[in-house]
Amino acid sequence: MKNSYSRRSVLTVLGAAVTGVLASPAARTAKAAVQKVLASTGAAKGYDPTRHKWVMGIDVNNCIGCGLCAEACKRENHVPEGPYYRTWIERYTIAKPKPGSGDARGAATVESPMGGMNGFKDPELSKDEILHSFFVPKLCNLCQHSPCVQVCPVGATFDAPDGAVLIDPKYCIGCGFCIQACPYGCRFLNPRTRTAEKCTLCYHRITKGLQPACVEICPTQARVFGDLKNSGPDDPIQKFYRNNKVQALKPHLGTEPRVLYAGFDKEVS
Amino acid sequence: MSLEITNAIAELTPHFEGYAYPNEATPHPLWTVLIVLYPYITGLVAGAFIMASLVRVFEVKALQPVYRLSLLTAFGFLLCAPLPLLLHLGHPERCFQVMITPHLTSPMAIFGFVYAWYLMAVLLLELWFDYRHDLVVWSQTTTGLKSTIYRLLTVGVTDTSEPALKLDARIGHILSVVGIPSAFLLHGYVGFIFGSVKANPWWGNVLMPIIFILSAVVSGIALCVFNYMVLMWLRRKLVDMRCLDVMGMYLFYALVVDAGIEALDWIHRVYSAEEGFQVMQYMAQEKLFYTLNLGQALLGTLVPLLLLGSLQLFRHKVPELWRRRMYFTSAMVILIGVMAMRWNVVIGGQLFSKSLRGLMSYKMEFAGLEGWLMSAVLLCLPFVILAVLVKLFLSEKLPSSEHA
Numbered sequence: 213m214k215n216s217y218s219r220r221s222v223l224t225v226l227g228a229a230v231t232g233v234l235a236s237p238a239a240r241t242a243k244a245a246v247q248k249v250l251a252s253t254g255a256a257k258g259y260d261p262t263r264h265k266w267v268m269g270i271d272v273n274n275c276i277g278c279g280l281c282a283e284a285c286k287r288e289n290h291v292p293e294g295p296y297y298r299t300w301i302e303r304y305t306i307a308k309p310k311p312g313s314g315d316a317r318g319a320a321t322v323e324s325p326m327g328g329m330n331g332f333k334d335p336e337l338s339k340d341e342i343l344h345s346f347f348v349p350k351l352c353n354l355c356q357h358s359p360c361v362q363v364c365p366v367g368a369t370f371d372a373p374d375g376a377v378l379i380d381p382k383y384c385i386g387c388g389f390c391i392q393a394c395p396y397g398c399r400f401l402n403p404r405t406r407t408a409e410k411c412t413l414c415y416h417r418i419t420k421g422l423q424p425a426c427v428e429i430c431p432t433q434a435r436v437f438g439d440l441k442n443s444g445p446d447d448p449i450q451k452f453y454r455n456n457k458v459q460a461l462k463p464h465l466g467t468e469p470r471v472l473y474a475g476f477d478k479e480v481s
Numbered sequence: 482m483s484l485e486i487t488n489a490i491a492e493l494t495p496h497f498e499g500y501a502y503p504n505e506a507t508p509h510p511l512w513t514v515l516i517v518l519y520p521y522i523t524g525l526v527a528g529a530f531i532m533a534s535l536v537r538v539f540e541v542k543a544l545q546p547v548y549r550l551s552l553l554t555a556f557g558f559l560l561c562a563p564l565p566l567l568l569h570l571g572h573p574e575r576c577f578q579v580m581i582t583p584h585l586t587s588p589m590a591i592f593g594f595v596y597a598w599y600l601m602a603v604l605l606l607e608l609w610f611d612y613r614h615d616l617v618v619w620s621q622t623t624t625g626l627k628s629t630i631y632r633l634l635t636v637g638v639t640d641t642s643e644p645a646l647k648l649d650a651r652i653g654h655i656l657s658v659v660g661i662p663s664a665f666l667l668h669g670y671v672g673f674i675f676g677s678v679k680a681n682p683w684w685g686n687v688l689m690p691i692i693f694i695l696s697a698v699v700s701g702i703a704l705c706v707f708n709y710m711v712l713m714w715l716r717r718k719l720v721d722m723r724c725l726d727v728m729g730m731y732l733f734y735a736l737v738v739d740a741g742i743e744a745l746d747w748i749h750r751v752y753s754a755e756e757g758f759q760v761m762q763y764m765a766q767e768k769l770f771y772t773l774n775l776g777q778a779l780l781g782t783l784v785p786l787l788l789l790g791s792l793q794l795f796r797h798k799v800p801e802l803w804r805r806r807m808y809f810t811s812a813m814v815i816l817i818g819v820m821a822m823r824w825n826v827v828i829g830g831q832l833f834s835k836s837l838r839g840l841m842s843y844k845m846e847f848a849g850l851e852g853w854l855m856s857a858v859l860l861c862l863p864f865v866i867l868a869v870l871v872k873l874f875l876s877e878k879l880p881s882s883e884h885a
Binding site: 295296297300302321322323324326327350359362363364365366367383384385386387388389391392393394395396397398399400401405406407464465481 | 500501502503504505506507511512566569570571572573575576578579582583584586587588589590593674677678679680681684756830831834835836837838
């Protein structure tokens, strides 16, 4: 039988593979450079997105639902008044099961009045009727396979090399497809600019070495922000991963979020 | 109304029941009635073209009287197809970016190219090759502006020799053959825009492009029946009953396949009862009760199935007048039913929160860019264009070669 793997063909394939591997960082850098020139990201001067990988961890057990993060975000990013939020807090209240019902738990209620910006009123159920109650901060999930990026007809929304999913407002045509495609409800059409908008991790701040506004103001460190390319074992984000079993929102959709949660319940979606 | 007041009202009046993500609690859905019209009009184009192809490619001679009318219908509606999308964009002035710098993984980006291909490379060319001989003759037999228009449309190609006409017919045939998959692609892509959204269980469905194509064929044939009967009525002429019977037959079989696939979709949804099924049940029973059960299922599917089905069985026992009435009624209710189907898909998919814990509502405004009035204008516009096209290219006063 004739051998179909000649030395030449094997060497050619290997050569192509090695070239591909060697060229990919260069291609990423080139893409980042092009994006830097062409896209309006609000990044600080001299910032190199290929040297960072931003992520966020959220410890649900630490969140007290004060809403300062949602308020700080609105102010920092000039988010319009009304039902437009880059980040918000949800309160989950799970009732105790009715005696004799055979249920493990009662009904779950979810609320987020004004995105939780002004905190929360006391729940309708009395303390004795509640099995669990907890707060879940929400924001762009920084998906590795972002449906929003996939569907944008002009490429106005894109994955930055540092993990942020950004929108170029000067390029967005305002079709709303990305808003429909985001499974987490994180996007909205800004009524002033008529373009899509979402959390950028406060890109104008993190590219200067600052923290996102929501992380900085959080009094309980429920939000943990970090740079995976520049973090040591004692950095909060590494501790977060080490000390918790983490989960992602809607994992069945295959979006692979980079925002990971610790301590949430099956009711959270 | 100023933005502040709008927002204040949005905050005060609940537009949703249960829990919706805060960004979803807007006064009206992101994609409104304009995005309902977009797949509706595009579907009518694809269906009308398939109708014309029955004559040209499949040589159904009985449909000859509606061949050119179907092509002109497809053309008139195609010119209006992107208008609702364009009007809906936040930045319509940037729309050319879709063509210049398309993002190739986006179904919406590719639609621009499919649309351009279908308009420029298929429909316009097929019309031109079909009409070329007539245009040459008409440019010589008419006078004034009409003659100039016909002469300009010949683009200087005035050869009417036998080989030239044979070549016209041959190219027309090839274009028609290419046109069938192109028409399917055009509307399949519209279905894919919705079917590809995995975030939304109402939309994210592998059958969506197929359902869109089939309902497009049904609505397009129904539109041709409607247009043909109205045109004959306006001209005080009798309709060709053989042609109408054959159109009715194709309409019936297309509707059977369409209803079958849509039923399969529902059976699958009910049986698998995946995530979000409870919300869907509630939608069918409450939010979309009238448009889904009455509009789409009863009026748009069952009634025409019964009317057209009974005509397939007892055609010879039904007097012509009643047959005409039954075909016209079927066409009308199908056109309404397919419109309801587009509404159910587009608006229905936005009446529940992606948290699957809440329901929103939608009340159409009257005036404004996305209201009743604009929708009515956008729906009438293709008929106005078609009237002009019929006046110019289907005139009774002009001799027509009608070769197909």
